Amino acid sequence: MAVNCYPACPEPHLALGMPPHSDYGSLTIINQSSTGLQIMDHGKNWHSVPVIEEALVVQPGDQLEIMSNGQYKSVIHRATVNSEKKRLSIASLHSLALEKKVGPAPELVDSQHPISYNEGSFSGFLDYISGNDIMEGRYIRHIEERSMKVNAGANIALGHFR
Numbered sequence: 001m002a003v004n005c006y007p008a009c010p011e012p013h014l015a016l017g018m019p020p021h022s023d024y025g026s027l028t029i030i031n032q033s034s035t036g037l038q039i040m041d042h043g044k045n046w047h048s049v050p051v052i053e054e055a056l057v058v059q060p061g062d063q064l065e066i067m068s069n070g071q072y073k074s075v076i077h078r079a080t081v082n083s084e085k086k087r088l089s090i091a092s093l094h095s096l097a098l099e100k101k102v103g104p105a106p107e108l109v110d111s112q113h114p115i116s117y118n119e120g121s122f123s124g125f126l127d128y129i130s131g132n133d134i135m136e137g138r139y140i141r142h143i144e145e146r147s148m149k150v151n152a153g154a155n156i157a158l159g160h161f162r
């Protein structure tokens, strides 16, 4: 579980509380004290997630994208700050165990839907983010690119935040 506290910021247009990322786990459940969470759509536009009384936000993470062989996509999200008040969020991150290898479900792989991801793990994710700039690339794209190179025998350039 992560408890995030974002103090009021005098110049919110110049700062972010948390940069764009996807969570590695399967599902993340978020409770936010005020608006600030934003999600990216396929056109790379940002949308604020409204605060709805007694409702929680549930976001698919990278493990769900991998296990579903890309049928579900993990959500790219970020946290903005505001000039008036401190914001709190509580994120309950649900992941398989640290060393557990996660790959596409065999039932979802066939000639029409070739394997799109190599196996990943939470520890692989931690190694990746500790050695790379998270603004430059995502772990899930890293394991996807590797598998696409292996499958297609070609180096396919992929955009970072998709």
Ligand SMILES: O=C(O)CCC(=O)C(=O)O
Binding pocket: 002, 004, 018, 023, 030, 032, 036, 037, 077, 078, 079, 088, 089, 091
């Ligand atoms: O503060 C938020 O709403 C987002 C927090 C978040 O993305 C995270 O803890 O991974």
Ligand SMILES: [Fe+2]
Binding pocket: 021, 022, 023, 028, 077, 091
């Ligand atoms: Fe997150």
